[in-house]
Amino acid sequence: MFDSERYREEVLDPARKNGNTPPADLLLRYGIDPGRPPRGDAFDAHLTTVVKYWRQLGTQRIAYRKIVEALNAAHRQLAESDLLSAEHFLKDRERVAQATGAALEEIVKDLAGDPVVSAAALTATAARLGGGAATEAKLRALLGRRRIRVIDELWPLPESPPARGSTVLRSIRTLGLPLSLHVLADGRPAVDFTLRAGLRVDGRPLTADRFGVVRERIERGKQDDRKTATDNLLTAMTAALRDGTLDQLVLWELTEAVRPAAGLGKLRVVAREANRLGLQREEAEEFALAVLNRGGVVPVQRDVAAEVEELLGAGSLRAAERLVLAMPADQGAEVRDRVRAAAGRVDELASRAQREIAAGRPEHAAELLATAVREAADDTDLAGRLRMLAPPPAPAVRAGTAAGDRVTISWTPSPARTGGIAYQVVRTRQRPAGSATDGDVIGRTDGNELADTRAPAGDDLHYTVFASRSDGVWSPGATAGPVSLLPEVTGVSAVADESSVRVTWSARPDVTGCTVLREPDGIPVKAGRNGFSDEDLEPGVEYRYLIRAGYPALSAGITVTATPQAAPKEVPDLAVEPLPGQDPGRLRLAWTLPASGEVTLRSSTHRPRWSRGAEITGAELTSYGKELVGRTDPVANRRAALVLPMPAGRLFVTAFSSGGGRAIVGPTVSVTNIAPVTDLRARRAGPVVRLSWTWPDGVALVRVHWWPEDGSPERAEQVDCWLRAYRDDGGLQLTTGVGPVRISVATVSRDGEGETVGSPVGARVAGSGVPVNYRFVQAGTFRRKTRLELTSDQPCPLPNLVVVQSPGRVVPLRPEQGTPVARIPAQRLEPGRPVSVEVPVQATRGPYRLGCFVDDHSGHGPDVVLKGVPGGG
Incomplete structure (x- = not known):
């Protein structure tokens, strides 16, 4: 069944765009399905239906008259040549297909040098070949194999400079920037941005805070032409961001910047230039395609009335007026009336605004002008008159210190009758600011709060808020103050030893000095700019210090506490000693008490990550392993011992000395529950002691220590004895001297993790004299x-x-x-x-x-x- 609407969209509309040329493929021209073409009477009936539809369309819709005339002329020629048959249509289709295929190959070769091509160009090319949708689809497939992207909708480029274009162009020329966005580069060669789906810089949407960072940076520089140009540029861009026109502003800049490259007519040249300016590569290719197709290289049937409607809806009244003048006099009466009515409303609003200004009611005038600008946003005169009207000042301003190191300024918004109000906050000393530039500019915002993070301390500060609709035209100021900022010192750290406390801090550069009182007695302590040391204190007593910063006025002060106590010292030694009776089921750990600090033994399956002698915090200490708890027995010569059940497996025991929130890492011993030697015997022959024992299964190495009975185990002599040497020598012989000695024999296991010593077995050997x-x-x-x-x-x-x-x-x-x-x-x-x-x-x-x-x-x-x-x- 013949689908007239589909036939019009897929056959007649492309033919119209192709200069009202009928499709070369006869089956396509007559809307016949090539897979199931009708035959005989059905074929003739189908042709009659199509020709009748042509006649009806040409009568009812003027836009299709020319294509209908061309179709009728071609139909008569086929009829006169007796070629209106299904057989001829099919045969001719093969000829057209061959010719079209060869043409498509040539077209693809010509386009292969470019990464993108417009869909409109494909449609026009397909129509020129007499194809239509099928030919266009085939052409798309061929281009896809060559990795050439087809852009269905060209990037709409601005026809005229935007409202702030001249300001931006003048500023970037003064600064030597290619684009306005490069003001955000902060020393980098360029910024990366995308535009097609909304402006994003460095992958993020652009916000007013980004401009604020740049403004803070330039405020620190000296006043010159570059600073003024940067300030003007940031103001224009901030205003464009607020009213949603920044995307079009940047697009217009980019179009102007690549104009020299576009003169070469090469898509890759234009795309490369746009990419160099910061536009993402794929978008740069689409943008270049739009630039080279600007001016309509692809024939497009313009609907002027629709374009005028679109301009009116977008508030571009003046552009709509210019376009109406280009319309034929006998067309678009209705849209002409709409343009005329809009222009009359805008003129009336402008006249009323002028009368309000004369009557001394500028805000009423601003409201009228804002209404007019919404309909005629492209009227630069109206927009300029609105910008020249300063809004009313903020009714109330409040300023107070926050967090001790900044001043927060907030205000009641201006009662302006229009939107788009920006505020500038100015800081002055001893007096309010007389103008928006009379003092230190803290920042600009369209909100109602700012924080001064660089406020000087100790002065009477005044903060004045100015409101504006555009840069340079400010309301009278509204002031809060005076406010005196007295920040406290920061980074306070207290360290106590046995009889003194040392406190350090960081002070601002403008601090004139610090006072310290030791509480509760209120005793002054001599302090420097960044700390003090309090001597001759009583150990174990908590001391409190009130620290106040001077500017020269004193801050409220902060309190720090400290308790003097002796710093912990490292545990000198830690050893695994044999138990009386050679009990292998229990473990005896012995160590020498440090000069100060409490000893804590902690066990873990791995060695501590700190080196011996390292100072760690109390939190680090408790995070390592498990504390070994038990009754500590005192031993002679400041030694102590702890007896515990021998744990299963291998573990590492470390002795820590702690105190005052600090801990010192001491020695570590490795213990593994491996079988000890048994039947240890010792026989003396003068200065020589001969040892023998029974080796446990699986053990091939023992470690023997011996030391004088009245000496310390930490100074013991050591020798390793292997099973093979023991068997060859019939035991182990030690030359210990004639005095009485203590002997310890421990089994040793070695693996990939290192060496592990088992529980030692001990013996005493009397001296010979x-x-x-x-x-x-x-x-x-x-x-x-x-x-x-x-x-x-x-x-x-x-x-x-x-x-x-x-x-x-x-x-x-x-x-x-x-x-x-x-x-x-x-x-x-x-x-x-x-x-x-x-x-x-x-x-x-x-x-x-x-x-x-x-x-x-x-x-x-x-x-x-x-x-x-x-x-x-």
């Missing part, structure tokens, strides 16, 4: 004297000795078996340097015997073994 030889020597002929000589083959500390005399010929075996006749004080005995002492022998009638013994009244036992020949007479 240093051999010391003595003899009694008699000399003299008439008066004989007796001397005691002591010698040794190795150096040793000689203890106190006593010589006893007993009557008879029986040698004394113990000191108490005789009478002491001489005492030799303790001293050092060196090899080759004998000690000789005279012995005053008691007179006796019969024989006597002399013996030498250790005078062991101290109870420490002998350190030497005396060997010699008793004397006597």
Whole structure:
């Protein structure tokens, strides 16, 4: 069934755009389905229906008369040549298809140099080839294979400069900027932006705050032509952003900027220039296509009346008036009347506004002009007259300090009868500002609040708010103040040791000095600009300090507390020691107490991330591992020990010393619940001790420590013994000296994580004593004297000795078996340097015997073994 509406849209409309040329494909021209063409009478009936529709359309709609005339002429020619048949239509279609295909290939080759092409150009090309929608679809597919994008709707470009175009153009020329957006670059070569779906800069919608950042930056510079031009440019762009015309303003700038490149007629050249200016690449290609098609290189049937309607709806009355003049005199009577009526309303509003100004009611005039500008936004005279009317001032302004370091200014909005009011806040000292530039400009906004983050401290500050509809025309000022800003110091940090407190802070550059009172007594403490140190304090007492900043007036002040206490010191050592009875199921940790600080043992499955001696916070301490809790037993020589059940698996134990919110990382030991050695035996042979034990299964290495019984384990000697060497030597032999020693034997496991030491098993080995030889020597002929000589083959500390005399010929075996006749004080005995002492022998009638013994009244036992020949007479 013939669908007349579809036929008109898909066949006749493209033919009209192609210069009223009928399609070359006869099946398309007559609206016949090529897949199921009618035959015989059905074919003739279809042609009759189509021709009748042509005649009806040409009579009812003037716009289709020319194409209908061309279709009728071609139909008569086919009829005269007897070619109105389905067979001829199909055969001719093959010929047209071949010709069209070759033409399409040539067209695609010609377009391959460009990344984009307009849909209007494709439609016109398809129509020129006598195709229509099918040909256009084929052409789109061919271009798609070449990765050429088809733009269905060309980017609409501005026909005339926007309202603020001259100001922007003048400013960017003074600044040497390619586009107004480059004022946001902040030192970068350019900004990246997109326009087609709304202006976005660097991927984000543009806001007034972005302009405010630039304005704050330029306010710090000196006043010159560049600063003035930047200020004018930001004002124009802010106003365009407010009224929604910034997109068109930037698009117009971009169009003007690529005009020289467009003169070359090359799409890639124009696109490259637009991309260099910051427009995203794909949008730059679409923009270049629109620029090169500007002026209608593709024939377009203009609907002038519709364009005028669109201009009126957009508030472009003056452009609508110009377009109406180009319309034929016999067309568009209705739209002409609408334009005439709108112009009359605007003129009446302008006249009434002038009368209100003369009567001293400028805000009523502004309201009338704003109404007129909404209908004639492209009337620069009306817009200029509105801008020259200053709005009423803000009724009330409030200023107060916030957060101690800034002043917040807020105000009641101006009772202006129009929108688009902007406010500028000016800061002055000691007096209100007389104009919008009389002082330090804090900022501009279309809201009703601003914060002064750079307010000077200690002065009486006044904040004046000016309202404006456009840059340079300001209302009278409304002032708040005076306000005095007295910020406190910041970044306060207090550190206490055993008898002093040190406090530091950061002060503003304009601080003249700081005062500090130690509370509750109110004692002044001498302070510098950035801190103080309070000495000779009592440990364990909390002190409070009131710190006030001077400008020279003093701030309210802030309080900081601190408690002196000794700083924690590192735990000197930590060891895993054997338990009495060699109990492998329990763990004994021993350490030397630090000079100050409380010791905390914490265990974890991994080593601490801090190095030994590092200072950490209390929070860091509690976040590491698990605290080992138990009864701590004091040990001699400032040592302490903690006995715990031996945990399963491997763990690391670290000793921390803490105090005053700080902690010092101490030593770490690794403990693994691996089987200990058993049956530990030790045998002494003089200075040599021979060890033996039973090895547990799976263990091939043990670590042996030994140290003097009266010494510290932290100074122990160490030796590693492997199972193979133990078996080869039949045990382990240590040269420990002759004194008593303590021995610890611990199994060791090594893996990819490192080395783990199991629970140690200990033993005590008694000393053997240093051999010391003595003899009694008699000399003299008439008066004989007796001397005691002591010698040794190795150096040793000689203890106190006593010589006893007993009557008879029986040698004394113990000191108490005789009478002491001489005492030799303790001293050092060196090899080759004998000690000789005279012995005053008691007179006796019969024989006597002399013996030498250790005078062991101290109870420490002998350190030497005396060997010699008793004397006597």
